[in-house]
Amino acid sequence: MFFIQLLTVLYMFTAVRASTRLGNSTAVVPSPNLVPIAHMGNVASVQITTGDTRIFFQDSTGAITSGRITAPILGGGTYAPIRAFIPASEVLPNTPIVTITANTATYTGIRVYFFSPENVLSEYIWAPTTGFSGGPSCTKCLTAQGIVVQNGSEVLYAMVNTAFNQFRVGFVSAGQPATISEAENLGGGWGGCCICLKA
Numbered sequence: 001m002f003f004i005q006l007l008t009v010l011y012m013f014t015a016v017r018a019s020t021r022l023g024n025s026t027a028v029v030p031s032p033n034l035v036p037i038a039h040m041g042n043v044a045s046v047q048i049t050t051g052d053t054r055i056f057f058q059d060s061t062g063a064i065t066s067g068r069i070t071a072p073i074l075g076g077g078t079y080a081p082i083r084a085f086i087p088a089s090e091v092l093p094n095t096p097i098v099t100i101t102a103n104t105a106t107y108t109g110i111r112v113y114f115f116s117p118e119n120v121l122s123e124y125i126w127a128p129t130t131g132f133s134g135g136p137s138c139t140k141c142l143t144a145q146g147i148v149v150q151n152g153s154e155v156l157y158a159m160v161n162t163a164f165n166q167f168r169v170g171f172v173s174a175g176q177p178a179t180i181s182e183a184e185n186l187g188g189g190w191g192g193c194c195i196c197l198k199a
């Protein structure tokens with residue numbers, strides 16, 4: 001969401017420069033380098049220390065697509081679409097999407113979380129040597145735990161703690177819809193699901 005807001009701000013800067021009548025957005029002359037992004041819902045993003053950035057969003061076909069931004073946009077980064085890498089058949093229309101990354105001695109990778117059409121909490125994992133894995137064959141993915149989220153819930157968050165090689169994913173469970181639950185991976189894999197918030 002922040003990324004799209006940034007694009008909007010950049011676009012408005014162009015608009016102000018290109019227009020003789022400030023604030024009249026119908027006078028915008030689009031930049032020749034403008035990259036249209038047809039996202040269905042939210043956009044999730046991660047960046048490593050070099051500024052190399054990936055964004056993830058559901059496109060009009062229902063697939064989750066990833067794109068690369070070579071560096072922060074204000075520093076001259078350019079955008080290149082990569083590919084639709086999560087098939088529409090695995091993705092709930094208008095699913096929330098979140099992503100986390102780390103590039104440390106204990107963990108290097110990207111993880112993307114979303115909901116399946118059956119409301120199963122789903123994960124794709126990127127690792128430097130193997131690329132992305134996910135879908136029904138991915139036994140190490142959170143998807144394999146078969147956790148069902150509350151139908152219609154938009155709650156989804158994810159965190160990584162590289163000191164412990166620990167991942168946490170928060171959501172509203174169909175089994176406990178009155179609270180937030182978390183799945184945890186303490187480095188050895190997903191398990192012990194799920195932990196509801198307690199006072």
Ligand SMILES: *[C@@H]1O[C@H](CO)[C@@H](O)[C@H](O)[C@H]1NC(C)=O
Binds near residue numbers: 025026027
């Ligand atoms: C400003 O916007 C209005 C519509 O809101 C449009 O009719 C008008 O032509 C625009 N002016 C310029 C200079 O683009």
Ligand SMILES: *[C@@H]1O[C@H](CO)[C@@H](O)[C@H](O)[C@H]1NC(C)=O
Binds near residue numbers: 117118119151152
């Ligand atoms: C979720 O709710 C919608 C609207 O009531 C319904 O059409 C859909 O089948 C439900 N999905 C699941 C997986 O239960």
